[in-house]
Structure formats: structure tokens, C-alpha cells
Amino acid sequence: MSPAVAPPRPDEEAIRDALRGVADPEIPAVSIVDLGMVERIEVGPDRIEVELLPTFVGCPAQELIRSTVIDALAPFGCPTVVGYSFRVPWTSDRITATGRANLTAAGFAPPAEPGDVRCPRCGSGVVVRDSYFGPTQCRSLWYCRDCRQPFEAFKPI
Amino acid sequence: MTATTIASALDAPTRTALAGFLLAMADDEFVIGFSDSEWTGIAPILEEDVAMSSIAQDELGHARALYELLAGLLDDGRDADALAYDREPEAYRHARLLDHGRGDWAMTIARRFLYDTADAARLASIGAGWPPLAELVAKIRREERYHAMHALAWVDRLARAGGEARARFVAALDELARDAPSVLATPGGEAALLEAGILGRSMAAAFDAWRSDVAGVLRPLMTPLALEPAADAARHRAAPSDDFRWLWGEFTSVRRSEPGATW
Numbered sequence: 001m002s003p004a005v006a007p008p009r010p011d012e013e014a015i016r017d018a019l020r021g022v023a024d025p026e027i028p029a030v031s032i033v034d035l036g037m038v039e040r041i042e043v044g045p046d047r048i049e050v051e052l053l054p055t056f057v058g059c060p061a062q063e064l065i066r067s068t069v070i071d072a073l074a075p076f077g078c079p080t081v082v083g084y085s086f087r088v089p090w091t092s093d094r095i096t097a098t099g100r101a102n103l104t105a106a107g108f109a110p111p112a113e114p115g116d117v118r119c120p121r122c123g124s125g126v127v128v129r130d131s132y133f134g135p136t137q138c139r140s141l142w143y144c145r146d147c148r149q150p151f152e153a154f155k156p157i
Numbered sequence: 158m159t160a161t162t163i164a165s166a167l168d169a170p171t172r173t174a175l176a177g178f179l180l181a182m183a184d185d186e187f188v189i190g191f192s193d194s195e196w197t198g199i200a201p202i203l204e205e206d207v208a209m210s211s212i213a214q215d216e217l218g219h220a221r222a223l224y225e226l227l228a229g230l231l232d233d234g235r236d237a238d239a240l241a242y243d244r245e246p247e248a249y250r251h252a253r254l255l256d257h258g259r260g261d262w263a264m265t266i267a268r269r270f271l272y273d274t275a276d277a278a279r280l281a282s283i284g285a286g287w288p289p290l291a292e293l294v295a296k297i298r299r300e301e302r303y304h305a306m307h308a309l310a311w312v313d314r315l316a317r318a319g320g321e322a323r324a325r326f327v328a329a330l331d332e333l334a335r336d337a338p339s340v341l342a343t344p345g346g347e348a349a350l351l352e353a354g355i356l357g358r359s360m361a362a363a364f365d366a367w368r369s370d371v372a373g374v375l376r377p378l379m380t381p382l383a384l385e386p387a388a389d390a391a392r393h394r395a396a397p398s399d400d401f402r403w404l405w406g407e408f409t410s411v412r413r414s415e416p417g418a419t420w
Contacts, residue, residue, distance in 0.1 A: 087292055137218075157300065
């Protein structure tokens with residue numbers, strides 16, 4: 001009998017690439033990697049561990065994201081454990097440049113201090129905040145006085 | 158590390174005190190979250206319908222995270238849902254301020270303002286002694302900042318409105334002033350919590366900070382509110398208010414009709 005040869009361990013970068021295919025269900029244009037939710041990936045001898053940071057403590061998408069991550073990593077052939085933690089607080093500064101560009105392209109102003117918010121449609125800075133709170137926990141309601149359209153901005157947090 | 162493993166480093170009196178403190182915080186967030194959610198669909202304007210619903214969702218999320226920490230600490234087989242839903246009304250430890258029902262919009266804003274400012278003083282009192290709580294609180298404070306901005310904008314608007322809006326708002330503050338300090342009542346075993354660094358300052362110190370915060374906001378708007386420290390036993394009561402009993406009936410109705418249901 002020849003000794004069993006262990007299958008090659010998946011590489012962390014390959015896992016991160018696979019996670020680029022997992023989107024926030026409330027903002028499908030941005031992956032959880034570009035949102036800055038992926039804090040740690042650890043490849044153990046018999047499992048992959050992924051530590052995620054919730055954008056908001058009560059974000060209702062957490063369970064859906066967990067199961068989507070498990071499905072996305074299934075091709076690596078070993079079990080995946082997804083944990084949420086507050087070890088590091090998620091902040092909107094963790095959104096990558098790609099994430100910010102994708103937010104704008106999808107019609108959401110990326111997080112910015114109130115004076116720096118731009119209309120994602122026409123780029124105007126002549127905008128007013130209608131409400132601190134929007135249809136999801138992470139968004140607020142704004143109005144562009146130039147193109148006269150309402151829009152949503154990601155809250156700086 | 159889980160809350161359970163970190164909890165094993167705490168001595169028994171500290172664990173008991175921490176469990177009581179977590180239950181009080183979790184119940185506060187849970188009860189005000191459910192009260193706020195009553196505005197979903199019927200708030201005075203659409204933006205406020207969205208805002209109160211979003212705030213309620215935040216608070217219920219905070220409550221769930223705190224009940225999960227408590228479940229890990231108690232390690233008695235109950236999960237966050239069991240802790241949140243499977244108690245009789247008498248066993249809830251929310252502050253007396255939250256025994257007052259939703260009321261009208263002025264009452265809701267008065268209650269949110271007093272609660273948000275008191276809760277901020279409480280959150281600012283949490284030390285680094287028990288990392289799971291310190292880490293969660295660091296995250297929660299970033300979210301609560303938005304609740305405070307929302308409440309302060311409405312305090313200003315109602316107080317300056319004059320007429321019936323102002324009169325109702327001032328009356329609501331007066332009605333709540335006696336019970337508002339209960340949010341910062343001294344918890345059982347506070348000395349142990351201070352000793353372990355779980356609290357960085359006493360609730361009496363938090364109360365003083367809160368009283369001066371409230372005075373600073375209201376000074377340009379109206380005569381000062383009389384706020385006196387709450388009695389020790391403020392969170393224990395044999396007979397919760399009718400408003401809370403009604404709310405309890407609402408938030409436990411699904412759980413009681415289908416125990417163990419999931420979706």
C-alpha cells in the first residue's frame with residue numbers, strides 16, 4: 001500500500017478570489033471582500049475558517065452571507081466554518097477603492113462626510129440629506145438639487 | 158475564543174454581576190426596539206417611518222448580540238431567543254423609562270432622547286475587562302451615534318415648534334423625568350464589575366455625566382428637567398406596567414403560538 005498523498009491545501013489567495021463572487025444581498029454590486037467584511041482566512045488541515053465582520057450588528061443578511069460563503073468555497077473540497085466577530089469593528093473605511101467605484105456605478109454614493117457626498121448619477125455636490133436612515137441599516141436618504149433625483153448614500157460609520 | 162471560555166476566567170460573583178448587567182442592557186435594547194417598531198407603517202411622515210424602522214432593527218440587533226453574550230456566559234442551554242422570549246413579563250429587567258408605552262410622536266421622541274443619551278453614558282462606562290462586551294460595545298457606539306443625531310434633531314424641532322407640538326413634547330419630558338434615571342441605576346455587584354475592569358466608571362458617575370448632557374441640550378430650549386438618581390432596585394418590579402404587558406403579548410405571540418418555530 002502506498003502512503004496516502006494529502007490533497008494540496010487550498011491557497012488563501014484562491015479563497016479570497018472565490019469570495020469576490022459573494023455579494024452583499026442588499027447591495028449586489030459589491031462583494032464582501034470589497035466591502036471589507038473579510039477579516040481573516042485560515043486554511044487548517046481539515047477545514048477552511050473565514051472570519052467576517054458584520055457591517056451592522058443587526059444586519060439581517062448575516063445568515064444568508066454565511067451560507068453563500070459556504071457554497072462559494074465548496075469546490076475546495078473541505079468544510080468551511082464561517083464566524084462573525086466584533087474583534088475589530090467594521091468601519092466604512094474598510095470599503096476598497098473597487099468597492100467605492102462599484103457602489104457609485106450601482107447608484108449609491110460611497111461613504112463620505114456630509115460635505116463630501118456627491119450625487120452618484122451626475123456627480124454634483126449640490127445635495128441635501130433627507131434622512132439619516134434609509135431602506136437598509138447601512139444607507140441614508142439624499143436628494144440632488146442639480147439632477148433633481150433622490151439617491152441613497154452609504155453611511156460613514 | 159467564545160464568550161464561554163473567556164467567562165471561565167471570571168470569578169463567580171463577577172459572573173453573576175455581569176449576567177445581571179448584560180440582561181438589563183439587552184432587555185432595554187429589546188424593549189425599546191420593539192416599541193419603536195410599532196411606528197412601522199404609521200409614522201407621521203414617510204422618512205420617519207423608514208427611520209424608526211431602521212432604528213428598531215438596530216436596537217433588536219444589539220439586543221440579540223447582548224443576549225448571545227449572556228447565553229455564552231450562563232451556558233445553561235438557553236439561546237438568545239429563549240432568553241429574549243421565554244420569560245414572564247415580571248422577569249424582564251428593562252428600565253422603568255421603557256415601561257412607558259409608545260404614546261404619541263412627542264412621547265416617542267422624548268423617550269428616545271432620554272434613552273439615547275442615558276444609553277450613550279452607559280456605553281461610555283464599559284471598560285476593557287471583558288473583551289467580548291468591550292468589542293461589541295465599540296461597534297454598537299458607532300451605530301448609536303446616528304440614533305442620537307436623529308433624536309437631537311427632533312428635540313430641537315419639537316421644542317422650537319411652539320404651540321401644541323412644543324406643549325406635548327414638554328409634557329412628555331416631564332412625565333418621563335422620574336423614570337428616565339432608571340437606565341443608569343446602580344447594578345447589583347457593581348463593585349465586582351469595577352474591580353474586574355468590566356466597568357470603567359460607576360453608574361453614579363455615568364448618571365452625573367448624563368444629567369449634564371441633558372441639561373446642555375435642553376438649556377437653550379426650556380426650563381431644566383429635574384433628574385434624580387434612581388433607587389437601587391429600580392429594575393425589579395412585581396407588577397410591570399399595562400403598556401409593557403401589552404407589548405410583551407405582542408412580541409411573544411408567535412413564540413407562544415408555535416414554540417421553537419424557525420424561518
